[in-house]
Amino acid sequence: MTATQPTRGTLPQVIRRDQATLLVSGADRQGLVTEVSSVLADFDANIISLDQHSDDPFGGNFFQRTVFTVTDFEAKQSALEAALEDNITEELGLTWQLIPGSKIKRVAILASKADHCLLDLLWRQRRGDIPMSVAMVISNHVDVAADVRQFNVPFFHVPSAAGSDKSAAEAEIVKLLEGNVDLVVLARYMQILSPEFLDQVGVPIINIHHSFLPAFIGAAPYRKAKERGVKLIGATAHYVTADLDEGPIIDQDVVRVTHADTAADLQRRGADVERQVLARAVTWHCEDRVMLNGHETVVFSN
Structure with a gap:
């Protein structure tokens, strides 16, 4: 590390x-x-x-x-x-x-190589648009390190080992998070978290999934969407549970596409939706507007 x-x-x-x-x-x-x-x-x-x-x-x-x-x-x-x-x-x-009202939530952002959601959250936090303090950014790659430094936020590189055993990396992340954060945000962190990790973290975790769930769960949703010939693509922000991509949904949005759009076009256009949906979800959580009702959420506008 x-x-x-x-x-x-x-x-x-x-x-x-x-x-x-x-x-x-x-x-x-x-x-x-x-x-x-x-x-x-x-x-x-x-x-x-x-x-x-x-x-x-x-x-x-x-x-x-x-x-x-x-x-x-x-x-x-x-x-x-x-x-x-x-x-x-x-x-x-x-x-x-x-x-x-004096309690500002301390947030850790986990990211991989894609930077659009990460940088958007850092920018909004710096402007004061989201009532949060970004305590750290953790990534399994170093690609975003230089950009994170410009926001004066601590950056930690925790590589993910090849193969299915991610326990060492998860243990290192837990040490960094323990007692330091109130919320974890997965800003396109391309790793599946184990149930043991979720239990040990002990704070809510919000994920942005680049699909209008429950459609196209899992990896490569834009490719799957193109193959299916969809006319709408979207993004979903949800709380993370042990069931992959099935946690309580906080926010969703869509954009219209056509047959002429390639999978790369879908991914590019979808990135804008991902930024907006994740920012809204994090904002609402930090403003204490989200309450759980079983597997659903109640999101107050007032």
């Missing part, structure tokens, strides 16, 4: 120390929005955004995302968490997560 660790660039984000996001989920029933809001009202919270969803109004699952401000939030956070535990967990039987 080789590494270069330049000084980090400053993160152009507005840190909102009096703002927080509350995520609530559980069995739906009448009055939940009022009861959750009343807990926040007891702390003089000002709700600035609220969105909720029920997958079935009669006995379904309830999901709510609330963004609010509280004066001196950091001083009141422990008391608010205790009130949420008493009222939301004990009385209503719901689960909840309270995320301070």
